[in-house]
Amino acid sequence: xxIETWWPKLTxxxxxxxxxxxxxxxxxxVRQDIFDVNQGGTDPSWWAGESSDGAxxxxxxxIDWIEAVANGEPNA
Numbered sequence: 798x799x800i801e802t803w804w805p806k807l808t809x810x811x812x813x814x815x816x817x818x819x820x821x822x823x824x825x826x827v828r829q830d831i832f833d834v835n836q837g838g839t840d841p842s843w844w845a846g847e848s849s850d851g852a853x854x855x856x857x858x859x860i861d862w863i864e865a866v867a868n869g870e871p872n873a
Contacts, residue, residue, distance in 0.1 A: 798835055798838065798840060799840065799842060799843070800842070800843045800859050800862050800863075801862070803831070803834045803835055804866070806834040807830050807831065807834060808830055810826075811826070811827045811830040811831070814827050815827060815863050816863060816866070816867040819860055819863050819864055819867065820860050822848065822852030822853060822854055823852070823853040823854065823855070828853045841856070842856065842858060842859070843855055843856055843858065843859035843862075844856065844859075845857075845859075
């Protein structure tokens with residue numbers, strides 16, 4: 798499922814965290830919310846996986862998409 802599909806299903810708290818902390822490793826509760834709305838699935842278009850230190854990360858494309866949403870850009 799693409800980020801544009803699952804984004805509206807996230808809690809507003811998770812959306813706000815992702816906007817405020819865009820590009821940072823995911824907070825545990827945000828990670829869980831993303832997994833919950835995706836029924837545990839990941840997609841390489843938005844999921845970069847876990848870094849060597851165990852932090853979960855989104856792809857650069859997903860980070861750019863979230864930035865576009867934060868800036869109110871159309872077609873985000």
